[in-house]
Amino acid sequence: MRKPIIAGNWKMHKTVAEGVAFINAVKNEVEGTDVEALICAPYTLLPSLVEAAKGTSVKIGAQNMHFEDKGAFTGEVSADMLLDIGVTHVIIGHSERRQYFGETNETVNKKAHKALQKGLTPIVCCGETLEQREAGETKSHCKVQIEEAFTGIAAADAPKVVIAYEPIWAIGTGKTASSQDANDVIAFIREVLVGLYGDAVSEEVRIQYGGSVKPANVEEIMNESDIDGALVGGASLEPSDFLQLVNF
Numbered sequence: 001m002r003k004p005i006i007a008g009n010w011k012m013h014k015t016v017a018e019g020v021a022f023i024n025a026v027k028n029e030v031e032g033t034d035v036e037a038l039i040c041a042p043y044t045l046l047p048s049l050v051e052a053a054k055g056t057s058v059k060i061g062a063q064n065m066h067f068e069d070k071g072a073f074t075g076e077v078s079a080d081m082l083l084d085i086g087v088t089h090v091i092i093g094h095s096e097r098r099q100y101f102g103e104t105n106e107t108v109n110k111k112a113h114k115a116l117q118k119g120l121t122p123i124v125c126c127g128e129t130l131e132q133r134e135a136g137e138t139k140s141h142c143k144v145q146i147e148e149a150f151t152g153i154a155a156a157d158a159p160k161v162v163i164a165y166e167p168i169w170a171i172g173t174g175k176t177a178s179s180q181d182a183n184d185v186i187a188f189i190r191e192v193l194v195g196l197y198g199d200a201v202s203e204e205v206r207i208q209y210g211g212s213v214k215p216a217n218v219e220e221i222m223n224e225s226d227i228d229g230a231l232v233g234g235a236s237l238e239p240s241d242f243l244q245l246v247n248f
């Protein structure tokens, strides 16, 4: 049984005070649910959020990291630095990182390896553009992204990876893939994992959907057979919305 994982991705939003107030507002309400609840916040907030969430089941993640341990990489943050402050998860290869910051399948793969080596849970993102969807290339594109992200990752480590399928045209647009469409692509991604690792490993990997998930549609999405969670941007910014998502 795959434990559902609802993750907020705050992107470039919130000050430390706003972030801590959010965690204080949700942390007791999240207790007792069967859901893994996670907030991925900007670096500047992370130590304060980890502190605010201490002793609760709310987990704190980063939105990116570098694949090297240390060195002359101005502006970057390493896995060890995240672990040092108590971060447990890291989003890797979000489409905004790919589009604006030159993230490639190769760097995604290197980051996934590093996260696993260090004991961070990588949330590896994939998803197609509108043009690719309209050209019928959704599945072939996601297949390449997943195969290249998992290159060299051992079968024993694969289930530690969370995948987030996020059609780019559905991010922040209010357009959601229908829950059946999302499930169809996610079931296909699971087939890709079968090809890489076999049935048993594939069945263990949690695959989230992301793209305009909100309280009004989360239940329908989460009721789909292959969807194990949601990676949520806009609707994760308000405590009341986030709690509704976690309590789908």
Ligand SMILES: O=C[C@H](O)COP(=O)(O)O
Binding pocket: 009, 094, 166, 170, 171, 172, 173, 174, 210, 211, 212, 213, 231, 232, 233, 234, 235
């Ligand atoms: O990481 C989250 C996704 O980019 C989805 O963002 P959104 O929920 O605002 O559409």
